[in-house]
Amino acid sequence: MEHKPQGMLPLELMVNHPTLDAKHDDIFCRIEAIKESSLAAETPPGDEVLALVSCFARHFATEDELARELGMEFSAHAREHAQALHLLDKACADLKSGRLDLRPFLRYLEYWFEHHINEFDKPLGRRLARPGGVRNLRAPRVGSDAGLTA
Numbered sequence: 001m002e003h004k005p006q007g008m009l010p011l012e013l014m015v016n017h018p019t020l021d022a023k024h025d026d027i028f029c030r031i032e033a034i035k036e037s038s039l040a041a042e043t044p045p046g047d048e049v050l051a052l053v054s055c056f057a058r059h060f061a062t063e064d065e066l067a068r069e070l071g072m073e074f075s076a077h078a079r080e081h082a083q084a085l086h087l088l089d090k091a092c093a094d095l096k097s098g099r100l101d102l103r104p105f106l107r108y109l110e111y112w113f114e115h116h117i118n119e120f121d122k123p124l125g126r127r128l129a130r131p132g133g134v135r136n137l138r139a140p141r142v143g144s145d146a147g148l149t150a
């Protein structure tokens with residue numbers, strides 16, 4: 001990916017946890033970059049969409065790990081993550097077969113992600129900010145979120 005916008009996370013969507021805010025920003029930047037790629041290319045940027053899905057999966061695993069370290073009830077939040085990954089997998093298949101338009105899907109994904117941050121990630125951020133909360137991940141089990149720990 002040649003051009004990667006930076007700083008796409010609106011202030012009102014910050015959860016005030018450095019790892020989570022950095023990854024949320026990265027995801028919004030990736031979505032924006034895919035939009036730009038799709039304007040420039042005749043074929044949908046499939047590899048970038050697959051990378052985005054992997055990024056979501058690693059991020060969800062990071063949140064799951066943080067909640068587990070807190071001993072926080074996380075089942076509803078985890079269910080949202082599982083449903084999103086199922087939808088993203090289906091979207092990838094539909095994009096590949098030409099049954100889904102990329103740009104409307106990206107708009108939906110941004111809307112979904114904003115809603116998810118407001119309804120699920122902000123409460124997690126508030127729990128993490130309490131005394132005894134987890135500011136940094138010690139040893140993430142999945143993916144490359146390790147580079148984003150503060």
Ligand SMILES: [Fe+2]
Pocket residue numbers: 020024059063117121
């Ligand atoms: Fe998140």
Ligand SMILES: [Fe+2]
Pocket residue numbers: 060063077081116120121
């Ligand atoms: Fe989440």
